[in-house]
Amino acid sequence: MGTPGRSVVVVGAGISGVLTARALALAGWRVTLLEARHVGAGSSSRTAAGIRQQFSTPATVRAMRYAVGFYRDFAAETAGGLLPIAQNGYLFLVHADGLEEARARVVMQRDAGLAEVALLEGDALWSRFPWVGRSIVGGTWCPTDGFLFPERVYMDGAARAVALGAQLVQRAEVVGAAYDGARLRAVQTTAGTFEADLFIDCTNAWTARLGATLGGTPLPVAPTRRYLWFLRRAGQISATDLASWPLVICPDGVYCRPENGESLLVGWAHDAAPEPDFSYESQDQVEAGFSHRGDLDARPFQAWMQLAEHLPAVGDFDGFTATTTGFYAVTPDHNPFLGYDPRVPNLIRLVGFSGHGAMFGPFTALAGLTLAEAGRDVVAVRLPDGGEVPLDAFAIGRTPRHAEALVI
Ligand SMILES: Cc1cc2nc3c(=O)[nH]c(=O)nc-3n(C[C@H](O)[C@H](O)[C@H](O)COP(=O)(O)OP(=O)(O)OC[C@H]3O[C@@H](n4cnc5c(N)ncnc54)[C@H](O)[C@@H]3O)c2cc1C
Incomplete structure (x- = not known):
């Protein structure tokens, strides 16, 4: 051999x-x-x-800490020199019954080397993020998290x-x-x-x-379909404010982050049967019930309502502009x-x-x-x-x- x-x-x-x-x-x-x-x-x-x-494990915390550092350094190697990462942070919102678990997670993450993660409760949360509704009492916040281009x-x-x-x-x-x-x-x-x-x-x-x-x-x-929807900004949140928002995850799993100052990207997993025979073309196929052009009971509008419950200013946004879809490769x-x-x-x-x-x-x-x-x-x-x-x-x-x- x-x-x-x-x-x-x-x-x-x-x-x-x-x-x-x-x-x-x-x-x-x-x-x-x-x-x-x-x-x-x-x-x-x-x-x-x-x-x-x-x-949720020390190993993945350390692996992702390495990934963040890699992406921060990567621009220096590329011809265009553009940063591939926006470190706007990640905010996991929790209700009162989730506080204890969130606190334990933060302790584990800090022990694994993520010194900057913190649990913000009550006024500490609302003064840092005034757009978070008062039904939410806490959030785990890591300012060096964010999203990629x-x-x-x-x-x-x-x-x-x-x-x-x-x-x-x-x-x-x-x-x-x-x-x-x-x-x-x-x-x-x-x-x-x-x-x-x-x-x-x-x-x-x-x-x-x-x-x-x-x-x-x-x-x-299992190739499993997931959707994203894009919501146009309006109301009291300025473009500068929106562009600085972190990626926010609500307790029910609906999440959002700024796509830019005028647009909020929204996602929410749903029960979906795997599609083992998906094709390149079907990657972009939007099913009935998941389009932003659908009825008010379509998934994007449910996601918007959930978001508005936790982030009330989002309720004043202008409406959806687009739906995109693609596949997660899900393991047990x-x-x-x-x-x-x-x-x-x-x-x-x-x-x-x-x-x-x-x-x-x-x-x-x-x-x-x-x-x-x-x-x-x-x-x-x-x-x-x-x-x-x-x-x-x-x-x-x-x-x-x-x-x-x-x-x-
Ligand atoms: C809606 C949505 C939201 C997501 N959100 C996040 C997120 O917030 N954070 C995150 O980290 N990840 C997220 N993901 C997951 C992430 O996008 C994927 O895990 C990641 O892009 C996978 O990258 P990859 O290079 O492994 O696979 P891919 O980007 O899918 O690349 C696989 C490539 O293999 C090629 N290929 C397939 N078969 C063959 C063949 N026989 N011969 C040659 N080439 C072949 C394909 O053409 C394709 O280009 C999300 C995914 C979706 C759909």
Whole structure:
């Protein structure tokens, strides 16, 4: 079988794939990045792109702390020099019966190194955020959280990978594979055949299909539709105020953040059956009952009413301007799979990001690089600050023990 070499094919050019390709190219790997359509053709261009370090386990807090630092530094590497992150903060609102749990979470997060997270109660909350209604008595607040400009991540990330020597091939859908024994030797695509020593699956919501094409292990990753709606500002909130709002999550799960000074992005998960056979086109299909052009009992209007209950000024906004939709790649515990495929020894899977793949991107890439360099599964990923993130919660074949509790 010989010593594995240092050529790698990464499949999928969303945020996970481009940042993984960049990390590998930086480390001296010969990288080919294959994309079925074009850079950002999947969920990465349909995302709310929130980035938070307020997670429910110390490992994910540390991983997301690394991600925030990465995104803050990333502009310095790119030709345009544009920051891909707006650190407006994240505010999880809680009712009185949620205070105790929120307090415990903040203690855990601070112990994990997130010194700036705090529980604001009563007047401390309302004086800091006067637009929060008085029915809400508390909120966990982290000012270094925020949201990403996703196209800056995947477009600048792809350009950076190419500048570092990676070959980017778009319109190259992986449709077949060739093996040496159990090891993958090459992938066949609609743009030719590509050989490599190592292969990395960054197709996320498509992973069941790519996994089957490559002879990999079936992973429990369910493509599940999610919506975003855009609400035009009006009333007492100025454009400057709105642009400075954090990403706010209400106790019932409805969330919002400024898209810009004139528009509020609103999201709210709903019970949805997985759509394993979704197509590129159906990524943008809006079902009856979810359009902003629908009746007042349509989901966006319910979300607006919920928001207005907790953030009364939003009730005076002008109306919706747009609906967008895309896929979460949902796993049973809402944690991704980051590891070698048990059936194909030179295939790494970095998939199943639920609603977290944009924020996970830098950590995903670091995990991918660590796994590639090791040539086998590893116990933990070492962060540049010397800290470690154990990978047991992300292992393929795990028994879910650390289900992510904060899923929106
Ligand atoms: C409405 C919504 C809100 C969200 N909100 C957030 C949020 O607030 N924060 C957050 O972090 N995340 C959020 N997410 C999730 C996040 O967008 C995704 O987890 C993330 O974009 C996944 O990136 P990716 O690169 O892994 O996958 P994708 O961006 O989907 O990229 C996968 C790529 O693989 C390509 N591909 C597939 N099959 C093949 C093949 N056979 N050959 C070659 N290429 C192939 C596809 O064309 C695609 O470009 C949200 C998602 C949605 C839909």
